Amino acid sequence: MANDLFAIPIEQLRGVSTQKAGELHALGVSSVGDLIEYYPFRYEDYRIRPLIEVKDGEKITVEGQVATLPSLQRYGRTARLLCRVTVEGMLVTAVWFNRGFLKDQLEMGRHIHLTGKWDARRRQITVAESSFPDRGGAKTGTLQPVYSVGGSLTQAWLRKKIDEALNQYGAMIPELLPAELLDKHGLMPRREAIVRLHRPENTSEGQEARRRMVYEELFLFELKLQAYRAANRKQPDxxxxxxxxxxxxxxxxxxPFTLTDAQKQIINEITYDMKRPYAMNRLLQGDVGSGKTIVSAVALYMTVRSGNQGALMVPTEILAEQHARSLSKLFEPYGIQVALLTGSLTERKRKDILASLQIGLTDIVIGTHALIQDDVVFRRLGLVVTDEQHRFGVNQRSVLRRKGLNPDVLMMTATPIPRTLAITVFGDMDVSTIKERPKGRKPILTYWVKHGMMDRVLGFIRREAELGHQTFFICPLIEESEKLDVQNAIDLHAQLRQALPELAVGLLHGRMTPAEKEAAMVEFAAGRTTVLVSTTVIEVGVDVPNATLMVVMDADRFGLSQLHQLRGRVGRSEHQSYCVLIADPKSENGQERMQAMTDTDDGFEIARRDLELRGPGDFFGTKQSGVPEFRVANLMEDFAVLEQARDDAAALTAESEFWTSPRYERLRAFLSREALFDGEPLD
Structure with missing residues (x-):
């Protein structure tokens, strides 16, 4: 029965023409079940409130009597209709634009309902909608659902069709949740909740309906994850x-340094996972510079000591080269062989590395997406580490994992996110978080300045140079663009060389050859270049401890998390470090981002604000991360419900009764329809 409503084509509903059906299909509505579960995204409030409770500029609905004859004024093509209306014993001016046909209907003493924007100072309503009770059909006192529509579909038509579908087929709406969960959380029945979402009598009723459907949506999502875990961890794999x-x-x-308590704790968690005969699937998240790389190095050391090989995949060649240098130096005393595999290697060098990997002479390989090419074969791959994993698509990560027999997987990200959201986005994973700063690190001081203060910024660069420190200078584009009025790297490099003739100014961007990029980074890392002008190619992982100043040109062109990543390139030593954001943001969103950056250097707080500004889909890049699109739930508001739903799903799937009892038949049917056990493991 759970599937019956979705088997009834939308065309079977009376009044749905071929054209309307096509427009509904474009909204993802192809069946009666889809229509019934096509929920409003907000409500228009037509309930009457006392004027004294209404703030200036708010939308209001009032009931009154026409107190004066209307006047119609014309300004070119615009018509302005004015009339005084008695509301709660007060004379209020009602203004309509381009509604001249109402003039003859505004008869003295006639009752009228008005909805519009309230101007408290003028005692005036700019009317958006009006109706006369003596004609019937007034919306006063109601909450009207508002849906996403397109084409020729109107709110009124869609509301009518949803009402008809509920009246005709509402009795077929099935209950999916077991009775014990409804009782535990005090949830209304599913049929009632769906009806109330479309037709709330009042705000509290609508909130209770939403609470029920939010829980159901998150519970079913978590049920898929927990059922997968339960089904796939019965046998050692x-x-x-x-x-x-x-x-x-x-x-x-x-x-050469002491690990923090957080690093030690996470190494213990990873060690426990790696000793077990089940494939590890762990996300390690931590702020920029929190020491994730050394944790992964310990894990790589363990896999090699166990007779296996390790792979570390990173998003850029610069980062791959840096990791290869640092890990080679770290592992050299232990006889562990480290190789670098990127797209820019010569064919001969590439063949040598591939052969060494296949026969097992190379213990650890570090590279970019070059690691997932078909001809890359391991002798015994035991651990896969991906750094800045959100930069890789789900399929890319899966390809590398399939190059071994269920190797352990450790994913790392410097984009800190709430644990519940991490669980949601990354599926069936354990999550470890480093919140502790490495010992001796100081907070980075951040300033926001306007373009007109460039002379002061140059003075700041000179003062840091006098102390023997270096500066990153970032801009959004490589070359001049006619579309965007932003500073570009090549022009900026030339300008800074002229403005700072006493300092060595380098240039780094993505269109340079690998050899040129390597040379630019070597010069900067060695201190022979004082200022490095760069695009965001240095955003992730580049480590130059002597760099203490990060300047970002046109900072309002960057997202919050990206700005925080850039800021994390400094502050990697005991010296006080700074970040200067140069921007004249035109939008409120841009101003909020600049303010957030100056308020805090806590990556988790930055991530929270970024989620508020952009939403989870944009935050992660929906196509890359697979972040789910929920119809009712809001991941930023419903964290507590997500945690509860996860616990409930885990407890339920752990019981043998769940897999056999008729009580849970509908939930098992849901899992079967999702083809849960036919495809790839959740990533």
């Missing part, structure tokens, strides 16, 4: 690494 705890302790003790 991964590599049980033979980890020698004493060797790991000795490796950590030999590091």
């Amino acid at each position: 991964g590599i049980a690494h033979q980890v020698n705890n004493d060797e790991v302790r000795a490796f950590v003790s030999a590091l």
Whole structure:
């Protein structure tokens, strides 16, 4: 029965023509079930409130009597109709634009309902809608649903069709949630909740209906994840690494710095996962500069010591080259062979590395998406690490994982997000979070300045240079663009060389050859270049501890998380570091981003504000991350419900009764329709 409504074509509803059906299909509505579950995104409030409760500029609905004869004024093509109306014993001016036909209907003493914007100072309503009770059909006192529409579809037509569908087929709406969950959370029945979402009698009723459907939506989502986990962890499927705890302790003790308590805790979690015969699937998130890379290095060390190979995939060649240098130096005393595999290698060098990987002479390979080419074959891949994993699509990550027999997977991101959202976006994963700063690191001081203050910025660069420190100078474009009035890297490089003749100014951007980029970074890392003008090619992972100043030109062109990533390129030593944002934002959103950056350097707070400004789909890049699109739930508001739904789904799928009892037949049918057990593992 759960599927019956979705088997009834929308064309079977009376009054749905071929044209209307096509326009409904474009909205994702092809069946009666789709229409019934096509929920409003907001409500128009036509309930009458006392004028004293209404703030200036708010929308209001009032009931009154026509108190004066109307006057019609014309200004070119615009017609302005004015009339005084008695509301609550007060004379209020009602103004209509281009509604001259109402003049003859505004008879003295006639009752009228007005909806529009309230101007408290003038005691005036700019009328959007009006009606006369003596004609019937007044909306006063109601909440009217507002839907997304397109083409020739109107709100009135869609409301009517949804009402007809509910009246004709409402009795067929099935209950999906088991009775114990309805009782536990005090949720209204599903049929009632759907009806009330479309036809709320009052605000509290609509809120209760929404609460029910939010829980259902999140519970069904979590049920898929937990059912997958339960079904796929019945049998050992991964590599049980033979980890020698004493060797790991000795490796950590030999590091040139002391790990934070958070790093130690996460290494313990990873060690536990790697020792078990189940494939590890863990997300490691932490702010920029929090020390995720060294945690992954310990995991790579463990997999090699267990006789396996490790792979580290990163989004850019610059970052791959940097990791290859640092990890080679770290692992050299232990005889661990590290190779670099990127798209810019010569064919001969590439063949040598591929052969070494296949016969097992190379222990760890570091690279970009070049790692997932068909001809890359491992002898025994035991651990896959992806850095800045949101930069890779789900399919790219899956290809690398399939190059071994269920290797352990560790994904890392410096885009901190709330744990519940991480669980939602990244599926069936355990989540570890580093919130602690490495010892000795100071907060980065951030300033927002206008373009007219460039001389002061140049003075700041000179002062840091006198202290022996270096500066990153970032701009959005490589070359001049006619479409965007933003500073470009090539012009900026020339201008800074002229403005700072006493300093060495370098240039780095994505169109340079790999050799040119490498040379620019080597010069800067060695301190021979004082200022490096760059595009966002340096956004992720580039580590130059002596760089203490980050200047971002046209900063309002960047997203919050991207700005925070850029800021994280400095502050990587004991020296005080700074970030200067140069921007004249025209939009309120741009101003809010600049303010957020100066308010805090906490990546989790930055991520929270970025979610508020952009929403989760844009935040992660929906196509890349697979972030789900929910019809009712809001991931920023419904975290607590998501956590509860996850716990409920986990408890339910852990019971053998869930898989056999008729009580849960509808939920098992839902999982079957989702083809949960036929495809790839959730990523």
